[in-house]
Amino acid sequence: xxxxxxxxxxxxxxxxxxxxxxxxxxxxxxxxxxxxxxxxxxxxxxxxxxxxxxxxxxxxxxxxxxxxxxxxxxxxxxxxxxxxxxxxxxxxxxxxxxxxxxxxxxxxxxxxxxxxxxxxxxxxxxxxxxxxxxxxxxxxxxxxxxxxxxxxxxxxxxxxxxxxxxxxxxxxxxxxxxxxxxxxxxxxxxxxxxxxxxxxxxxxxxxxxxxxxxxxxxxxxxxxxxxxxxxxxxxxxxxxxxxxxxxxxxxxxxxxxxxxxxxxxxxxxxxxxxxxxxxxxxxxxxxxxxxxxxxxxxxxxxxxxxxxxxxxxxxxxxxxxxxxxxxxxxxxxxxxxxxxxxxxxxxxxxxxxxxxxxxxxxxxxxxxxxxxxxxxxxxxxxxxxxxxxxxxxxxxxxxxxxxxxxxxxxxxxxxxxxxx
Amino acid sequence: xxxxxxxxxxxxxxxxxxxxxxxxxxxxxxxxxxxxxxxxxxxxxxxxxxxxxxxxxxxxxxxxxxxxxxxxxxxxxxxxxxxxxxxxxxxxxxxxxxxxxxxxxxxxxxxxxxxxxxxxxxxxxxxxxxxxxxxxxxxxxxxxxxxxxxxxxxxxxxxxxxxxxxxxxxxxxxxxxxxxxxxxxxxxxxxxxxxxxxxxxxxxxxxxxxxxxxxxxxxxxxxxxxxxxxxxxxxxxxxxxxxxxxxxxxxxxxxxxxxxxxxxxxxxxxxxxxxxxxxxxxxxxxxxxxxxxxxxxxxxxxxxxxxxxxxxxxxxxxxxxxxxxxxxxxxxxxxxxxxxxxxxxxxxxxxxxxxxxxxxxxxxxxxxxxxxxxxxxxxxxxxxxxxxxxxxxxxxxxxxxxxxxxxxxxxxxxxxxxxx
Numbered sequence: 001x002x003x004x005x006x007x008x009x010x011x012x013x014x015x016x017x018x019x020x021x022x023x024x025x026x027x028x029x030x031x032x033x034x035x036x037x038x039x040x041x042x043x044x045x046x047x048x049x050x051x052x053x054x055x056x057x058x059x060x061x062x063x064x065x066x067x068x069x070x071x072x073x074x075x076x077x078x079x080x081x082x083x084x085x086x087x088x089x090x091x092x093x094x095x096x097x098x099x100x101x102x103x104x105x106x107x108x109x110x111x112x113x114x115x116x117x118x119x120x121x122x123x124x125x126x127x128x129x130x131x132x133x134x135x136x137x138x139x140x141x142x143x144x145x146x147x148x149x150x151x152x153x154x155x156x157x158x159x160x161x162x163x164x165x166x167x168x169x170x171x172x173x174x175x176x177x178x179x180x181x182x183x184x185x186x187x188x189x190x191x192x193x194x195x196x197x198x199x200x201x202x203x204x205x206x207x208x209x210x211x212x213x214x215x216x217x218x219x220x221x222x223x224x225x226x227x228x229x230x231x232x233x234x235x236x237x238x239x240x241x242x243x244x245x246x247x248x249x250x251x252x253x254x255x256x257x258x259x260x261x262x263x264x265x266x267x268x269x270x271x272x273x274x275x276x277x278x279x280x281x282x283x284x285x286x287x288x289x290x291x292x293x294x295x296x297x298x299x300x301x302x303x304x305x306x307x308x309x310x311x312x313x314x315x316x317x318x319x320x321x322x323x324x325x326x327x328x329x330x331x332x333x334x335x336x337x338x339x340x341x342x343x344x345x346x347x348x349x350x351x352x353x354x355x356x357x358x359x360x361x362x363x364x365x366x367x368x369x370x371x372x373x374x375x376x377x378x379x380x381x382x383x384x385x386x387x388x389x390x391x392x393x394x395x396x397x398x399x400x401x402x403x404x405x406x407x408x409x410x411x412x413x414x415x416x417x418x419x420x
Numbered sequence: 421x422x423x424x425x426x427x428x429x430x431x432x433x434x435x436x437x438x439x440x441x442x443x444x445x446x447x448x449x450x451x452x453x454x455x456x457x458x459x460x461x462x463x464x465x466x467x468x469x470x471x472x473x474x475x476x477x478x479x480x481x482x483x484x485x486x487x488x489x490x491x492x493x494x495x496x497x498x499x500x501x502x503x504x505x506x507x508x509x510x511x512x513x514x515x516x517x518x519x520x521x522x523x524x525x526x527x528x529x530x531x532x533x534x535x536x537x538x539x540x541x542x543x544x545x546x547x548x549x550x551x552x553x554x555x556x557x558x559x560x561x562x563x564x565x566x567x568x569x570x571x572x573x574x575x576x577x578x579x580x581x582x583x584x585x586x587x588x589x590x591x592x593x594x595x596x597x598x599x600x601x602x603x604x605x606x607x608x609x610x611x612x613x614x615x616x617x618x619x620x621x622x623x624x625x626x627x628x629x630x631x632x633x634x635x636x637x638x639x640x641x642x643x644x645x646x647x648x649x650x651x652x653x654x655x656x657x658x659x660x661x662x663x664x665x666x667x668x669x670x671x672x673x674x675x676x677x678x679x680x681x682x683x684x685x686x687x688x689x690x691x692x693x694x695x696x697x698x699x700x701x702x703x704x705x706x707x708x709x710x711x712x713x714x715x716x717x718x719x720x721x722x723x724x725x726x727x728x729x730x731x732x733x734x735x736x737x738x739x740x741x742x743x744x745x746x747x748x749x750x751x752x753x754x755x756x757x758x759x760x761x762x763x764x765x766x767x768x769x770x771x772x773x774x775x776x777x778x779x780x781x782x783x784x785x786x787x788x789x790x791x792x793x794x795x796x797x798x799x800x801x802x803x804x805x806x807x808x809x810x811x812x813x814x815x816x817x818x819x820x821x822x823x824x825x826x827x828x829x830x831x832x833x834x835x836x837x838x839x840x
Contacts, residue, residue, distance in 0.1 A: 022784075026782070113802060204814070204815060219642050242837070249837065252840060360834075361445070361446055362442060362446070364442075364541065366831060367830070370835065371838070372839075373838065373839045375839070375840040376531060376533075381840060393644060394624070395624060395644045395646070395815060395828070398830070398831075408815070408818050409819070410785070410787070412788055413788065413792055413796060414780075414792075415790065418791070419668055419671075419673075419792070419793045419795070420796060
């Protein structure tokens with residue numbers, strides 16, 4: 001197909017989504033939940049077809065020599081597909097975020113004003129390898145009354161295509177239009193870029209993936225973006241930090257799941273605390289297979305430690321490596337976070353409440369912690385239910401985004417002839 | 421000054437704003453309110469200096485041959501400057517939107533989570549002729565704990581410069597840093613464009629002005645934008661509309677202030693209602709100096725009426741002209757609004773509640789009205805206090821934006837060693 005024909009096709013898909021969104025916006029909660037359950041059932045019934053399609057992606061991936069971690073994210077098993085289905089059922093259990101009256105008041109002239117939550121309309125989801133996003137994002141979009149245009153990574157295209165076909169097929173037997181789910185069946189980069197500027201048909205773009213993908217969307221899109229996040233997270237161990245709390249929080253935040261965005265990447269440590277506790281710290285790191293990269297001060301205690309580069313302070317390791325910097329006090333720690341942080345999750349360990357207060361107030365991030373692991377910045381952990389991503393931007397939604405982030409508001413004004 | 425030097429300067433200003441924002445974020449409500457009152461007092465005391473600077477802009481404007489309406493927006497009088505000062509005092513009376521606990525819960529493991537409102541940080545305000553924006557936006561920014569970088573239109577540069585100098589001077593005698601207010605003292609377009617991409621220093625851009633300015637910002641900015649609005653608003657007069665309500669709502673929405681964004685621009689009228697009431701409608705339009713542009717059906721009743729062009733359906737007149745289209749029913753009206761509307765304010769006049777419900781549900785706009793004028797989409801009219809603009813976007817804020825739109829949230833997590 002020529003680029004011109006493809007351009008027309010993708011626009012046509014977005015227009016179909018927009019039309020479907022209008023019908024979906026007046027569907028009842030019951031209708032949406034029934035659709036989610038039907039989709040879940042269909043995925044389970046057609047399990048072998050899904051796994052076959054996934055096999056094809058895995059074969060292609062092997063040919064291309066993708067690394068093991070990537071292949072693992074791509075690979076589906078019976079258990080994983082059942083997780084997808086159960087995820088949809090869990091979304092059905094969540095409260096409907098739309099048609100909620102946030103405020104209701106009457107002006108002196110008798111005009112009644114209601115601030116109501118309504119769906120955003122059409123969500124453009126741009127993501128990389130993980131096929132679970134195809135199902136999770138669709139479920140969240142549908143429950144919040146939004147149509148969705150999915151553009152997944154090319155490495156998972158066979159899996160994604162089959163997942164979408166099945167979910168659309170499932171909708172045929174419900175009152176929700178199948179056109180609610182649109183799948184951009186293309187591995188062309190241009191296809192993605194077309195979505196960036198379809199302001200008329202797409203209400204929001206949500207990129208999920210690496211920093212390069214997210215930056216491309218933020219820089220090129222004229223459609224509003226919900227930026228999900230890179231997490232270059234820090235733990236600051238203060239002069240007055242408890243030793244045991246410091247070490248257990250550090251180990252948890254670094255090793256529980258090193259590759260996720262709420263894992264810690266840099267330890268900022270007060271010079272006096274380090275002087276007292278460098279031995280225990282080193283032992284703990286070694287025991288847990290954590291590899292430190294330090295600064296000049298740290299090298300005085302641990303001469304074999306590599307120096308962290310400027311690039312390391314600024315980026316995520318997403319592995320069991322950690323950068324360690326000695327700081328003079330809490331303000332020094334805050335300055336470092338301001339320079340290198342990504343406004344995701346930042347933690348202080350201290351027994352001094354005033355110092356903690358200073359940190360919690362002055363650090364600009366979605367989540368700030370006192371004496372706790374950064375790993376709690378997560379929709380599930382916070383009790384929000386499933387999340388569409390973790391926002392590191394400040395507008396619209398910040399931190400873990402559950403269903404309410406997929407809504408906007410509308411003022412519904414009812415009168416009997418009021419004029420101004 | 422070379423472009424290169426200027427670039428460095430503007431970035432330096434943005435960095436100063438960012439620093440000031442950090443101090444401002446921990447100021448008390450009392451400190452901020454005192455600063456607002458001091459600023460108000462200074463503006464009143466230095467009234468003659470402000471008017472002199474304004475004279476200079478007016479002289480330049482006359483030389484350039486600006487039209488009367490533009491000159492009127494530019495012109496300050498003693499009364500207008502007093503309005504600026506009183507506007508600041510009113511903002512001081514408003515509730516502080518920051519440091520509000522929106523939710524507070526404790527996880528099973530004892531970790532306490534608080535969702536708190538916090539300032540956005542640094543607001544970049546890009547606007548056209550009206551010098552009142554300089555003062556209004558600064559007041560709202562300061563009260564919500566944000567620093568502000570102001571880039572006003574070149575036609576008002578002398579007025580704006582003096583207003584900013586005085587407000588900064590006023591801050592010298594308060595606890596709020598003068599650097600909170602930054603003024604881009606340049607008439608260079610490139611100066612504006614530099615602000616578009618200063619993601620590190622500026623948290624949000626708010627353009628206020630014509631469609632061209634707003635589009636330029638939306639298309640070029642990588643800094644998140646709060647889009648304020650063009651209002652191509654419609655009134656749909658249904659088959660079952662009350663005659664008197666229809667006419668008075670129409671006249672109010674068109675003539676009260678024709679140049680504002682919540683004025684009506686197109687009347688959609690049910691063919692049967694028109695058949696019955698075309699004479700009264702024509703008389704009302706004539707009496708009120710409203711000039712209709714119609715469709716073929718309307719021309720059958722009023723042969724002298726010009727046909728509205730495609731461009732007229734799609735754009736604001738911002739004057740006493742109005743486009744009138746006959747429609748078959750409410751769905752036909754909704755389709756027209758979907759094609760040409762700008763998602764600002766849309767009204768239906770009908771005595772049939774079901775028809776009204778269909779309209780209120782299916783029309784996608786910031787404010788939807790039943791039997792009332794579109795003119796109520798306004799922070800003052802709705803009781804929000806001063807507004808920073810009217811958002812026609814769906815993310816973050818929709819409709820009139822008061823102080824809460826200038827805040828974001830932060831999760832403040834307090835524990836005693838919790839790990840996951």
